[in-house]
Amino acid sequence: MADLAPDPAEEKLLAAEPGGRPDDRIDDERHDEENRLKPEYVRSVTTALDEDDTDRAYDLVEPLHPADIADLLELLDRDDRRALAAAITDLLSSEVIAELNDYVREDMIETLDAGAVAGIAEQLETDDAVQMIEDLDDADQQAVLAELDAEDRAAIESALAYPEETAGRLMSRDFVAVPEHLTVGDVIDYLRQREATTDFWEIFVVDAAHHPVGTCELSWILTTPRTIALTDVMKRDQTLVPAAMDQEEVALMFQKYGLISAAVIDENGRLVGQMTVDDVVHIISEEAGEDTLLLSGAGEGDINEPIRDAYSSRVRWLIANLGTAVIASAIIAFFGAAIEQLVALAVLMPVVASVGGNAGTQTMAVTVRAIAMNQLTRSNTGRMLVREMRVALLNGVTIAVLVGLATGVIFTPMLGGVIALAMVINVITAGLAGVAVPVMFERLDQDPAVASSVFVTMITDSMGFFAFLGLAVAAGLAG
Template identity: 80%
Template sequence: MAQDDRSLEDDVMLAETPDEGGRPDDRIDDERMDEENTLKREFVRSVEDALEAGDTGEVYDLVEPLHPADVADLLELFEKDERHQLATAITDLMTSEVVAELNDYVREEMMEALPADAVAEIAEQLETDDAVQLIEDLDEDDQKAILAELDPEDRTAIETALSYPEETAGRLMSRDFVAVPEHITVGDLIDFLRDERELPGDFFEVFVVDQRMHPVGTCQLSWILRTPRGVQLGDVMKRDQTLIPAELDQEEVALMFQKYGLISAAVIDDDGRLVGQMTVDDIVHIIAEEAGEDALLMSGAGEGDINEPIREAYSSRVRWLVANLGTALVASLIIALFGSAIEKLVALAVLMPIVASIGGNAGTQTMAVTVRAIAMNQLTSSNTRRILGKELRVAFLNGVTIAVLVGAATALIFTPLLGLVIALAMVINVVTAGLAGVLVPVAFDRLDQDPAVASSVFVTMITDSMGFFAFLGLAVAMQVV
């Protein structure tokens, strides 16, 4: 018996040990994938050539070995017409896994080109959250046509998800979970998990509920496997659990997972009933999406997706450029007030962009730190004053350092008095930049507006205007001209 146990253990160890020199993922082919695990240009070109030659058999043979995620990447690399040709050539490879991995814009475009029954067939193969993502951006008429083709159970689940606001837990959660009553034993639960045919494909824990479907505890699968069969589930389950309201914003959900180290968590409705679950794989997508979204919003680039239609990209970007034009006029008006002084001393025109530029960069640094702190719930009403004081001290030190450098250089090239003027202006503007970099995002947050959206426009206006005003104003007041 001991010998048998050792043999079994050896077999397990052998199963867990990868082949030396082998790759962890056998889908990575040197002919198709480069060292960064992206499709090689030569491979993409070979697919293009086969499409142009009308050799659909060759196209299929090239694409068939790819992982669904790589098939999605390949589709995104083609133009719209070629993309449809490729999809036609590999029809049975266009699985739900491929569709789920597609870029939002590409997926929407392809779904609009398919009949409603074809989209419904794909949606029925997907998890509820992926199915919702598949149809949520389509026109209302298209949504209704697709929903009409679905099975009643799937249609109800998707309609319920669509009733929640976008980017909330209710919209993103999976409705496939395992929930059991508290009074059963661990053995009963194991038998249920073995016999039940409609379990979710992947789950990490079992939710324990009362008669009203309210979560009362949770059991990780590892606990269940290591607990004797006769133990009551109520004696082994963890009663303290993190519950996520269905209306909670996805960014807040991600923060909860990060803060409490969650793998999965129950989602509850307004009545406290269990309606779904969020898992860590969902959170990875949310974190990546929110991080990219904040960076793009701060630059005024809209969604910034390379597959975004030209009209939408133009619309999202041009409005912020127009706003920048308006704020730039404020700085121009300040320069115009000191036009006569600039005419008398050309050095003022040479030096004033330096003051504005350094102030702008300092403001951007502080604003980026503040926006991130707000997004991570690190900056709240209870510590705003302390953080503001800290950033002002950092700004003062930065301002003095830059002021010494630029003031000394200006004194050597022009005059000592002009060096003193630009040094003082630099300190004033960098400190102002630190103040604006904190207060502008905080103000937007207090007004329930996304601080990443418009903060950069106003911070830039403040630093440019103050930079010009401080430098030119000091130059006139100190009679440099």
């Protein structure tokens, strides 16, 4: 019979005070210097699960912060994750569910019945509840919504009516709005009597039609005499977010104007919710990672993504890349006779293509970021193109001198001059393609991060081979 008593290291882990962050001594037992769960701790939990000692697994997990419980669940494989969830059901609070990765949360929710999911949703803020429910299929969504009370169901159904990744889908419906005829004292009395459902930093002032007419920070309320009219204190100039606005545009708006929160309005200009900076930080992180992955054709790139989804999202771009590679191969085949006569051409071709490809990737990354950050628009596309061409020319000349001298010493001066000129041509072409391809996709209302890399690589490879081999033939190095 296995000895189920915890070892000394586990006894230290179990000594932590539950319900919050442990002290430094205990924290060192669970977390490394970068605040990640240690492998030894994760192994102690999985060992307890393997031995069906759910009590020990519970005791090991109970002291963790909700965010750390979410991290632990994401580190486990599917079977261990479900076993741990069954062992710590009462620890799976709304805070834990809200912190989970989308794929892990979806897998966890599948193990719960509609009533349990509804119970978690009622504890979450509306935007987090929507994020949890939107991943369910229609039948499960309806089952969960039927278990909610009327107010929560109406709020979630209203959010689900907006397209994904818009302010209406992501906004919080927990906010403070007061009529414009109140005094500061009236507002203070109202806030004291109100059962606050969420933290807030500013109060929205609305007219009789519930249109936002101004905002008032809490610090202004607390430092202003009670008899002063709210309209004399509030700031009338405010940034309003349409509910249909894309989340990327919302993030850019917060960044540009330094916002902490902003009112969300419907198509009639009525106040329906608010976006807060914590939501925007998540959006910025998500969008930045998404664009990076799209540039490589890696899909969502989530390590918890199902294998079939990861395969389908990646393979189509590899197939597209195979098609574009055929074009470069055709150019090589066209100059096959020249390559046979001068083997040095085959040796040096990858150098031209590789440097051109890297130059194109650099320019493309800068362009895609500029488009995403609204730094590149129709008004400055020409200036951006000229700038990148100048950078490409400087880079091309620098690399050309280095590779030309090396080739001239190793092979012949004539071949050194040919590869130097080909390098300049290819790097300049790469700079042009790195700007033009993403801009073209953006003008066609397509995500410039999705397919730009495939086409830029095709252009740089094809032009590199054509310029190098064509110049070599023109110079009489090969017939």
